[in-house]
Amino acid sequence: MSYASLIPHMTINDNAKAAIDFYKKAFGAEELARHDAEDGKRLMHAHLKVNGHDMFLMDAFPERGSPMTAPSGIMIALRVDDPDKWWDRAAKAGATVVVPLDDQFWGDRWGLLKDPFGHEWSISAPSRK
Template sequence: MSETSPIQIAPGETGEPRGGVISYLMVEGARKAAAFYENAFGAKEVASYPEDEQGRTMYLHLYINGGSVMMSDPYPEYGQPAAKPAGVTLTLCVDDVDFWWNRASKAEGMEIVMPLEKMFWGDRYGQLRDPFGFEWAIVGK
């Protein structure tokens, strides 16, 4: 990035992507979603592009549980219309499943899709749906 880049990096961070596969979510109200993920999952915003005159964000980068999640608002004028999330579950593999489940499931607007239970493969697993329509699985011991 050049010194004239409008991307804003959080103090003390590089804003570098983390993880082998990175989710890039398109969500109406990306800033609102980032605040929700901070509350539900301990997300930390590490980089973002300033909002446009319509209050939309074209780039917002979070760290959640050591990995990257990126997002933007829809931009229909550039072929990126709003769409209901479907066919994807974001999975958090964690050491302390009770801590992560309790924090996330108590976040206002979070819906339990599948209660946290011991699964046949030995881990505990549950699914939640956030107020933006994304499904999240939490799995661990």
């Protein structure tokens, strides 16, 4: 088994537990692990699978020197089998449209959403045209 990977590790400003619920509804995320912080309110670490890939997230801990907050300038790119299905599910769950899903000049069906926690998600697949 190889442990070589690149895993997005997102910091959520206020409520990582609510973010997990949103990612389950919007992107079909599967929760693999959850570790509460000592305060019992925030999450120290969570491990999700989205579209078969690992994703970590946590609440912000400014008292521990964690300056990371959303938005971070990072976009999560989801390459999927049916971008319209994924797009509709995310929009129904509460994602905001930044760039509408459409067939793009570079050959993908692509769009950009923002989740309620400030993170941007592109959804795409090769265009069927």
